[in-house]
Amino acid sequence: xxxxxxxxxxxxxxxxxxxxxxxxxxxxxxxxxxxxxxxxxxxxxxxxxxxxxxxxxxxxxxxxxxxxxxxxxxxxxxxxxxxxxxxxxxxxxxxxxxxxxxxxxxxxxxxxxxxxxxxxxxxxxxxxxxxxxxxxxxxxxxxxxxxxxxxxxxxxxxxxxxxxxxxxxxxxxxxxxxxxxxxxxxxxxxxxxxxxxxxxxxxxxxxxxxxxxxxxxxxxxxxxxxxxxxxxxxxxxxxxxxxxxxxxxxxxxxxxxxxxxxxxxxxxxxxxxxxxxxxxxxxxxxxxxxxxxxxxxxxxxxxxxxxxxxxxxxxxxxxxxxxxxxxxxxxxxxxxxxxxxxxxxxxxxxxxxxxxxxxxxxxxxxxxxxxxxxxxxxxxxxxxxxxx
Amino acid sequence: xxxxxxxxxxxxxxxxxxxxxxxxxxxxxxxxxxxxxxxxxxxxxxxxxxxxxxxxxxxxxxxxxxxxxxxxxxxxxxxxxxxxxxxxxxxxxxxxxxxxxxxxxxxxxxxxxxxxxxxxxxxxxxxxxxxxxxxxxxxxxxxxxxxxxxxxxxxxxxxxxxxxxxxxxxxxxxxxxxxxxxxxxxxxxxxxxxxxxxxxxxxxxxxxxxxxxxxxxxxxxxxxxxxxxxxxxxxxxxxxxxxxxxxxxxxxxxxxxxxxxxxxxxxxxxxxxxxxxxxxxxxxxxxxxxxxxxxxxxxxxxxxxxxxxxxxxxxxxxxxxxxxxxxxxxxxxxxxxxxxxxxxxxxxxxxxxxxxxxxxxxxxxxxxxxxxxxxxxxxxxxxxxxxx
Numbered sequence: 001x002x003x004x005x006x007x008x009x010x011x012x013x014x015x016x017x018x019x020x021x022x023x024x025x026x027x028x029x030x031x032x033x034x035x036x037x038x039x040x041x042x043x044x045x046x047x048x049x050x051x052x053x054x055x056x057x058x059x060x061x062x063x064x065x066x067x068x069x070x071x072x073x074x075x076x077x078x079x080x081x082x083x084x085x086x087x088x089x090x091x092x093x094x095x096x097x098x099x100x101x102x103x104x105x106x107x108x109x110x111x112x113x114x115x116x117x118x119x120x121x122x123x124x125x126x127x128x129x130x131x132x133x134x135x136x137x138x139x140x141x142x143x144x145x146x147x148x149x150x151x152x153x154x155x156x157x158x159x160x161x162x163x164x165x166x167x168x169x170x171x172x173x174x175x176x177x178x179x180x181x182x183x184x185x186x187x188x189x190x191x192x193x194x195x196x197x198x199x200x201x202x203x204x205x206x207x208x209x210x211x212x213x214x215x216x217x218x219x220x221x222x223x224x225x226x227x228x229x230x231x232x233x234x235x236x237x238x239x240x241x242x243x244x245x246x247x248x249x250x251x252x253x254x255x256x257x258x259x260x261x262x263x264x265x266x267x268x269x270x271x272x273x274x275x276x277x278x279x280x281x282x283x284x285x286x287x288x289x290x291x292x293x294x295x296x297x298x299x300x301x302x303x304x305x306x307x308x309x310x311x312x313x314x315x316x317x318x319x320x321x322x323x324x325x326x327x328x329x330x331x332x333x334x335x336x337x338x339x340x341x342x343x344x345x346x347x348x349x350x351x352x353x354x355x356x357x358x359x360x361x362x363x364x365x366x367x368x369x370x371x372x373x374x375x376x377x378x379x380x381x382x383x384x385x386x387x388x
Numbered sequence: 389x390x391x392x393x394x395x396x397x398x399x400x401x402x403x404x405x406x407x408x409x410x411x412x413x414x415x416x417x418x419x420x421x422x423x424x425x426x427x428x429x430x431x432x433x434x435x436x437x438x439x440x441x442x443x444x445x446x447x448x449x450x451x452x453x454x455x456x457x458x459x460x461x462x463x464x465x466x467x468x469x470x471x472x473x474x475x476x477x478x479x480x481x482x483x484x485x486x487x488x489x490x491x492x493x494x495x496x497x498x499x500x501x502x503x504x505x506x507x508x509x510x511x512x513x514x515x516x517x518x519x520x521x522x523x524x525x526x527x528x529x530x531x532x533x534x535x536x537x538x539x540x541x542x543x544x545x546x547x548x549x550x551x552x553x554x555x556x557x558x559x560x561x562x563x564x565x566x567x568x569x570x571x572x573x574x575x576x577x578x579x580x581x582x583x584x585x586x587x588x589x590x591x592x593x594x595x596x597x598x599x600x601x602x603x604x605x606x607x608x609x610x611x612x613x614x615x616x617x618x619x620x621x622x623x624x625x626x627x628x629x630x631x632x633x634x635x636x637x638x639x640x641x642x643x644x645x646x647x648x649x650x651x652x653x654x655x656x657x658x659x660x661x662x663x664x665x666x667x668x669x670x671x672x673x674x675x676x677x678x679x680x681x682x683x684x685x686x687x688x689x690x691x692x693x694x695x696x697x698x699x700x701x702x703x704x705x706x707x708x709x710x711x712x713x714x715x716x717x718x719x720x721x722x723x724x725x726x727x728x729x730x731x732x733x734x735x736x737x738x739x740x741x742x743x744x745x746x747x748x749x750x751x752x753x754x755x756x757x758x759x760x761x762x763x764x765x766x767x768x769x770x771x772x773x774x775x776x
Contacts, residue, residue: 004419005430013431014423014628022417029410029597031392035402038711039697040704042393043401072460072599075617075627098617098626105616204628209417211460211599211630226614228493229463229486238486239463240402240592242599309427316428323426 004360007320007369011297011358012143012182017248018207018359024251025209028244036241037230050243053250060253061199061216062190069215069223069233070246074181074202076226077215078102078137080237081177081198084224087134092120094145094338096179099137106135116342117290118147126157133161134173140180140187140194144325144338144354145289146298148187151178155195175221181205181213185256186264186296197221201253203245207359208252212245267357268296270366274355275299277367281374284381286348288339302344302352306380311353314379318372325352392748395708395757399685399746400531400570405636406595406747412639413597416632424629425618438631441638448641449587449604450578457603457611457621458634462569462590464614465603466490466525468625469565469586472612475522480508482533482726484567487525494523504730505678506535514545521549522561528568528575528582532713532726532742533677534686536575539566543583563609569593569601573644574652574684585609589641591633595747596640600633655745656684658754662743663687665755669762672769674736676727690732690740694768699741702767706760713740 004016034043036050054065071077075098082089082102091103093111103109110128114120120138129136136158141148158176165172177198180189184206191199198221202213217223229238256263278285278301288300302308308324315322325336326349339349353373357366392404422431424438442453459465463486470477470490479491481499491497498516502508508526517524524546529536546564553560565586568577572594579587586609590601605611617626644651666673666689676688690696696712703710713724714737727737741761745754 010423010426010428013426014421016419016421017417019418029405030407031404033402033404034709035398038398038401038709039700040398040709042704042709072464072630073627076460076615078617079615096617097619101616101626210628211633227464227467228489229466229484231485238489239461240598242460245599312427316430321422321426321428321430 005319005321007318007365007372008360009320009322009355009357009369011360012205012354012356013323014210015205015207015358016360017209018252018255020255021208021248021252025244025248028247032243036243037232046243050241050246053246057214057246057250057253058216060189060257061201062192063216066234067216067219069217069236070242071213071215071237072211072242073204073213074098074179074200077200077202077213078179080215080223080226081137081200081217082106082135083226084222085135085175087132087172088130089135089137090125090128090133091137092139092149093341094118094142095137095139096143099139099179100337103137107132114147114341118142118145118288118338118342119290119293120149120154122150122153122157125154126160129157129161129174131165131170132172135175135177137177137179140178140183140189141295141298142289142338143182144336145300145342146182146295146356147290148183148293148295150293151194151196159195182295184253185260186267188260191216191218203249203252206252206256209245209248212242212249214249263359264296267361270357270361270363271296271299271355273363274357274366274370277370278374282377285377288342288344288352297357299355299357300352301355302348303377303381304345304347304351305384306351306377307384308351308353311376311380314376315372320369320372322373323354323356325354326350393707393709395706395753395760396748397708397710397743397745397757399748400593400742400744401711403593403595403746404748405597406640406643408643409596409636409640413632413636416635420631424631425620434631438629438634441634445602445634445638445641446604448577448645449589450580451604454622455604455607457605457624458630459601459603459625460599460630461592461601462486462567462588465588465590465601466565466567468603468611468614469525469588469605470494470523471614472610473523473563475520475560476518477523477525478513478516478521479525480527480537481729482506482530483525483527484531487527487567488725491525495520500526502535502729506530506533506676506726506730507678507681508537508542510538510541510545513542514548517545517549517562519553519558520560523563523565525565525567528566528571528577529683529686530677530726531570532724533688533730534570534683534744535678536571536681536683538681539582539584547583570683572641573648574655576648579604579606591637591640594640594644597633597636600630600637602637651747652684655749658745658749658751659684659687659743661751662745662754662758665758666762670765673765676730676732676740685745687743687745688740689743690736691765691769692733692735692739693772694739694765695772696739696741699764699768702764703760708757708760710761711742711744713742714738
């Protein structure tokens with residue numbers, strides 16, 4: 001990471017591959033390249049290392065290797081979770097586009113609205129669950145706001161409904177799925193403690209390789225494959241196994257778990273410094289997301305009336321890289337459905353930035369980078385003010 | 389590749405990542421790790437490099453970058469090709485398991501039998517096509533036998549049926565798909581010259597990275613996504629783009645194209661040497677696949693009555709790595725459906741080996757490795773003979 005960007009405040013969009021993770025993967029690119037389904041000793045050894053890496057990876061989330069389905073990333077994992085569902089689904093209105101798109105392929109879907117901090121109410125979800133609901137899907141933390149959801153409380157209402165169905169001899173299954181990719185390395189991501197039946201995580205969000213993720217499913221969940229063929233991954237996801245990817249994913253998750261407490265605290269301090277600097281310098285700034293239940297890494301904000309797209313391009317010249325919820329940022333001509341769902345108006349959304357801190361961030365980067373952001377905001381305010 | 393195995397004769401199962409390909413990918417693991425959908429300059433540059441690599445990759449098969457859908461490998465590409473098909477499909481009985489499995493999800497399927505060399509007859513395919521057939525899928529070369537299929541002739545019968553439909557104002561579409569993964573680096577894989585409407589290829593078969601493949605589809609083909617979400621790859625395959633993977637795939641295909649003629653000739657000479665040595669030493673040996681239309685890399689054979697699984701384990705101790713069509717080889721307790729389809733009996737299948745040569749193979753490796761194989765065959769013959 002010699003050429004790491006100075007003020008990279010977009011760890012929620014992508015993380016660099018950790019050098020230790022890359023080192024662990026390297027032998028599997030070249031000398032240990034064998035197909036794990038081949039019969040001779042070195043290929044069988046690769047198969048064992050693959051399975052061992054899955055076991056290690058599984059332990060970081062309190063699961064077993066045999067319960068994991070390795071995929072090409074969170075989007076495929078989410079598709080797999082929804083593929084098995086025939087009936088009605090309940091999803092958050094601020095969920096990732098993969099969840100919203102996959103939900104459309106189910107029989108019917110209800111979209112739960114969050115409060116104005118992006119938080120979902122377990123009781124509102126309870127009221128949205130119907131007798132034919134088969135899946136509730138809520139991400140552990142929102143990727144734009146950083147708001148951390150009350151998964152244990154949601155799991156309890158799901159279990160309450162399952163109890164009701166058992167008592168009435170209703171056989172419709174009900175599962176609880178969560179995409180926990182955004183919480184990795186900061187929150188306790190443990191399937192039993194979260195209370196989920198299915199969990200999606202993504203290596204690319206935790207300094208692991210891109211194009212590898214997993215779906216954990218409890219043994220009672222019947223999965224239907226999205227991709228069929230040679231029958232790899234218990235027949236649920238065909239295709240030659242991604243050995244290097246899983247070795248790297250496993251190493252990345254172990255590193256993230258080991259340093260979780262310290263890193264969450266460190267990021268929280270940095271984020272609070274950034275927030276204080278911005279609030280002190282810009283009286284009109286608005287901070288979004290739940291201030292009590294929020295990822296340490298995230299800072300979602302807006303200076304209403306300012307054009308955040310212009311800001312992004314101004315800041316990039318100083319080596320400051322941030323995201324915005326306004327049109328161009330998503331590169332798809334659409335504005336953030338998350339910011340809309342928490343009730344922000346056009347001026348607020350157009351002026352919005354998301355800063356997400358991570359391993360490339362230190363105090364110096366925050367102090368210098370935030371000064372650039374403050375200066376840019378002030379210039380934009382002046383420009384807009386003069387035009388008005 | 390310092391620790392390359394001495395007698396690796398299983399290039400059809402897996403190829404090592406070329407060092408030049410790995411070098412091209414390396415920057416995208418670390419300093420150029422940005423999400424290509426992010427708005428700031430270095431991410432936009434990564435997006436441009438991704439698209440440029442797709443263009444280069446496309447040119448190696450005579451296509452355009454915008455016509456490619458990048459996937460996690462051949463299996464996913466094949467699933468995507470079949471996902472769009474509502475009606476009847478015609479597939480070869482010796483196709484890859486991904487094709488056979490994907491065909492089951494279509495409305496109905498007919499399985500065309502090859503001749504005893506594994507070759508398909510275009511006229512037999514013509515007779516199998518029905519008025520409601522929407523897809524014909526035949527791999528460019530069989531991965532066990534190496535038999536190269538007459539794709540241009542098959543394309544002609546597909547076009548003949550399309551012509552008939554146009555004349556009768558029938559609107560049912562008919563597409564021709566081929567998985568050309570096994571021919572890469574040896575055959576001319578050019579979409580127009582092959583006459584296909586859809587083409588699958590896989591980086592892992594051509595010394596590129598694993599877990600990346602593509603489906604090329606002609607502009608007139610309407611694809612339905614297998615994986616939905618953020619709408620990447622023209623909305624047909626969602627998930628953050630695999631930048632390093634595509635950079636590597638592109639480099640691997642360029643290298644393969646540049647050296648194709650020389651390498652095909654070199655492998656053909658090595659394979660013929662191996663075949664002559666085996667035939668001279670083992671009078672009972674049987675050679676399979678089409679001797680005129682065969683990949684240069686492939687040598688499929690059997691010594692009926694011998695237990696090839698024992699042979700694989702005996703040979704691995706001498707560093708000779710080969711595949712067999714008998715039960716254990718596939719690690720799934722099933723025998724080769726390809727060898728069954730060309731009419732081989734149990735004794736023939738149980739005694740079968742597949743040797744596939746490639747960049748790790750030189751003349752010394754062939755001469756020494758084949759001597760080990762001959763000696764092992766003879767020992768097994770003696771052992772079986774004594775028991776009988």
